[in-house]
Structure formats: C-alpha cells, structure tokens
Amino acid sequence: MNCTGYRYYLERQRHDLALRMIRHGARTCTIRACTGLSEDRIRRLYKTFAAEHEALAARRRRGKSPRQTVFFTRSTRLQYESSLLAAVLTAFGLLSSAPPRPGRPWQAFSVGFAERFCDAYETHLQLVASSRISFEHAWFLLQLLHSDSGLALTRCRRCDTRYVRDATDPLHRACPTCKLQALPARRCAPERSPVPLRA
Ligand SMILES: [Zn+2]
Numbered sequence: 001m002n003c004t005g006y007r008y009y010l011e012r013q014r015h016d017l018a019l020r021m022i023r024h025g026a027r028t029c030t031i032r033a034c035t036g037l038s039e040d041r042i043r044r045l046y047k048t049f050a051a052e053h054e055a056l057a058a059r060r061r062r063g064k065s066p067r068q069t070v071f072f073t074r075s076t077r078l079q080y081e082s083s084l085l086a087a088v089l090t091a092f093g094l095l096s097s098a099p100p101r102p103g104r105p106w107q108a109f110s111v112g113f114a115e116r117f118c119d120a121y122e123t124h125l126q127l128v129a130s131s132r133i134s135f136e137h138a139w140f141l142l143q144l145l146h147s148d149s150g151l152a153l154t155r156c157r158r159c160d161t162r163y164v165r166d167a168t169d170p171l172h173r174a175c176p177t178c179k180l181q182a183l184p185a186r187r188c189a190p191e192r193s194p195v196p197l198r199a
Pocket of ligand 1: 156157158159160161174175176177178179
C-alpha cells in the first residue's frame with residue numbers, strides 16, 4: 001500500500017469507528033479521544049446519521065461523561081452486570097494490556113484499542129438482554145479498572161468467580177453471583193439465572 005493509500009485507509013478506519021460509536025450513543029468527547037476527529041466533523045457525522053435514524057438522535061448523549069464509581073455497585077443486578085462486563089473486557093485483552101500509548105493520558109488511544117473495546121461492548125450486549133450499562137459507562141468502567149481507583153476485581157472465596165467490588169469498602173461482602181443465587185426463586189423470576197463469572 002502506498003503512502004496515499006495508507007492515509008486513506010487510516011482515515012476510513014477512524015471514520016468507521018466514529019460511526020460505530022455514534023450508534024452506541026457515545027459522547028462527542030469520547031469519540032474524539034478514540035478517533036482524533038475534530039468536534040465539528042463528529043457533529044456533522046451525528047447530523048447525517050440522525051437524519052436517517054430518528055431514534056439515534058434521541059439517544060445522543062451530551063455533557064460530561066459518567067463520573068460516579070458507585071454506579072457499578074449500586075445494586076446486586078448492576079454489580080453482577082458490571083462483573084460480567086469486566087470478564088468480557090478481560091477476555092478481549094483490554095485489562096491485561098496497558099493503555100495503548102505508554103506515558104500518554106487516558107484521552108489518547110489507538111484506533112485499534114477502541115475498536116477492540118467496541119467488539120467487547122457489543123459482545124456484552126449480546127450476553128445481557130436489556131443491559132443497564134451504557135457505552136459511556138462501560139468506557140468509564142474500563143478506565144476505573146485500569147487506574148485501580150475506586151473499583152477492584154476480586155475473586156469470591158465461596159464460588160471462586162471474579163467480581164467488581166467497591167475498593168474503598170473494607171468489608172468483603174458476598175459476590176453478586178452468590179447474592180443472586182441466594183434470592184428466593186420468585187424474586188429471580190424476571191432475570192435469567194446468573195452465569196458463573198469465572199475467568
Ligand atoms: Zn460468590
């Protein structure tokens with residue numbers, strides 16, 4: 001591939017990634033961090049797609065990205081879902097690899113890393129019907145687990161699954177899988193039986 005062809009390939013890759021993130025309702029600042037595209041160009045992409053997909057326009061997130069760590073442990077169901085997402089992020093190698101550009105802040109990513117994150121998030125959506133974790137929250141979870149601040153991945157002593165827990169809580173409470181399994185059957189009825197989180 002010659003130089004011009006390679007530049008076109010990279011440009012196309014960034015453009016396709018931006019569209020993929022727009023479909024998931026990602027914020028402009030997140031798309032910019034992952035693609036390097038200008039805000040103006042991202043806004044134009046939004047407009048083009050919103051004109052064709054009305055539901056997309058309604059889903060567009062504005063303002064700041066999620067900041068509340070407690071979101072992921074707010075309820076047993078959310079803690080379970082966060083733990084499942086963390087297992088998927090691990091399976092895609094997103095937690096074992098350091099941020100893609102050593103020494104750079106979390107605002108700078110390689111397109112390949114962001115594409116892999118999209119793959120992981122889409123896999124999570126396939127595993128969890130009606131997921132309560134948005135694309136932005138999933139992105140925030142990835143950053144929290146990388147920075148080791150506020151949340152930690154711990155192995156349950158009882159069932160041996162890995163789960164997301166509040167790192168500031170000195171009490172090692174039961175993991176969400178154990179909690180869900182201990183619930184009376186009728187309270188679990190709307191949910192599917194918890195899938196073990198061994199990883
Ligand atoms: Zn357990």
